[in-house]
Amino acid sequence: MTAFDPVLRKREAAEVNAANPGPAEARTVSHLHPAGSFDVDSHLLPSGREEVWRFTPLDRVEALLKDPPAGVIEITGDGLGPLPTLAIGQTPRGTVLTPTDRAAALASAHTAAAAHVLIPAGQRLEEPLRLSLRAADPEAVVTGHLVIEAGPGSQAVIVLHHTGAARYLGNVEVSVGDEARVTVVSLQDWDHTAVHLGQHEARVGRRGEYRHIAVSLGGDLIRLQNNVSYAGSGGAAQLFGVYFADAGQHIEHRLFVDHNHPKGTSLVDYRGALQGQHARSVWVGDVLIRPEAKGIDTYESNKNLVLSEGCRADAVPNLEIETGEIQGAGHSASTGRFDEEQLFYLRSRGLDEAAARRLVVRGFFAQLVARIGVSDVEEALMAKIDRELDQAERSRPLKGA
């Protein structure tokens, strides 16, 4: 078993960087996705008319976007000392993630020292690396920036556990080296007042495998922009999401998969449940297949289960295809209530209505969680979902829709 060593060895870092094209790489602007910029002022305060902000209740995020943030979030790891840091402009920071909105630009500009997690080439972490991101002051706006750098052939599971009462602007950039396998689980387990805006961005090396699992349960408003591109051919990305929006909660996941190399694959599967007055979810899934992305295969899906009246789920899948020479490209989105036949089947076996509904919702999520492939992460997630279902049941029995 290999333990994670947080002490950076610069030589290895340099090795990893060779696999990464630098920030100078010119990006074709897609109509699905704006070109990024590190300059905060180049991202105007949103008015609500912008395509990328039109689903977000701006009154609840304005305070985070207007004034300079007050501090940085605390990032700690189980049994790890202080993580090494990267200053603004210190590679590999900024080589993968260029902010595409004002929130991400603020997070980038105001986090002087980004936490750096380096998995050296060939190293395989047997145990998930757990990082806690915690904020305590419900009024202060804090920022964070995490750089995960997985060297060629390395393997790691990194769990980011967000807790507390934050107003948080947080970026995560992930460089997946050639033939590396990286899983990032981002668990939004905030107190109910928290507001979390952020950009997660990964670049996947040749035949690398990247998995990102966004789990958004607690918080007043969560808006994550999750982007993936490729640094070589044959890279694989799986972007999974699980969310549960309760009364008044706004949970927004925006995905952008940029197929900029041949023979890559991407699979997006986001599932959510909504319950209570003004429970709101937004899912925007954009996939761009560039002319050079020959032989790629992509599928994206969003499913929403609406458990009560007064909820709203928006799902917007977009595909921009610039070459026809691909294996496949598809998407689907559905929003629905309980299936009466399913409930009848379970109730005819003695389960009362609440128990039958609960089993159906649990199964809906379990199907996705089972694909994570890390059993203790799966178990912890199902325990969280069970807790969420307990709370939902207490606050309001899962009654007929």
Add this chain to the structure above:
Amino acid sequence: MTTTDSGLVITDLHVSVETEAGPKPILKGVDLAIRPGQIHAIMGPNGSGKSTLAYSLAGHPKYTITGGSVALDGLELAGLSPDARAKAGLFLAMQYPVEVPGVSVANFLRTAKTALGGAAPSLRSWVKEVDAALGRLQLDSEFSSRSVNEGFSGGEKKRHEIVQLELLNPKYAILDETDSGLDIDALRIVAEGVNRYAAQGDRGVLLITHYTRILRYIEPDFVHVFVDGRIAEEGGRELADQLEENGYEKYVKAAAAS
């Protein structure tokens, strides 16, 4: 409750189904008493209301009992929820068992057993019991880790229904076309499961079928011909043999003429 109450007793049952054009009557006065220890077969042509009978006894929300009564050992079922009926001792093996993605057979069976028994069964003996029941239906123990009915073959779905019948062991079981879509081997396996259940001696079985084939394996005490929402004729085993010979035509014509 007196002993004469024992049984699943259906009296002058009228049932309507909700349609876009309003409620449509399907069952038009069904009388039938299934006593403990008896096997009743209901046979009838497509569209005669056989499945409506099964669903309305189990409490499917699509069907409304508009008249008559259904009593299980003296307890009136009309107006009870499907789960209350199951707790009273009724079981419906469905013609089209429903997929429940992400819920394993093991979890499903245990949840159902817990709901019906009022307490969770002891884990060790329960796992053994489940494996044994799966084995009797010739399903391997890996079957219990699959999602309920998802990706099951037609035969697996029906065998899974009978696994539930054996494990939940209700007082009265309705089998809605459990034989349809089964090959000859699966039919025998399923029929053996029903016979094991019935052999306890104090259980009642209502076997709804379109074909006489399953009656080669399960010996009914009574056979009922079901046409146009009611029972048109009653008899013993010999009635099934006549149907095999002559079909439902004469009953359908008689019903149309009346």
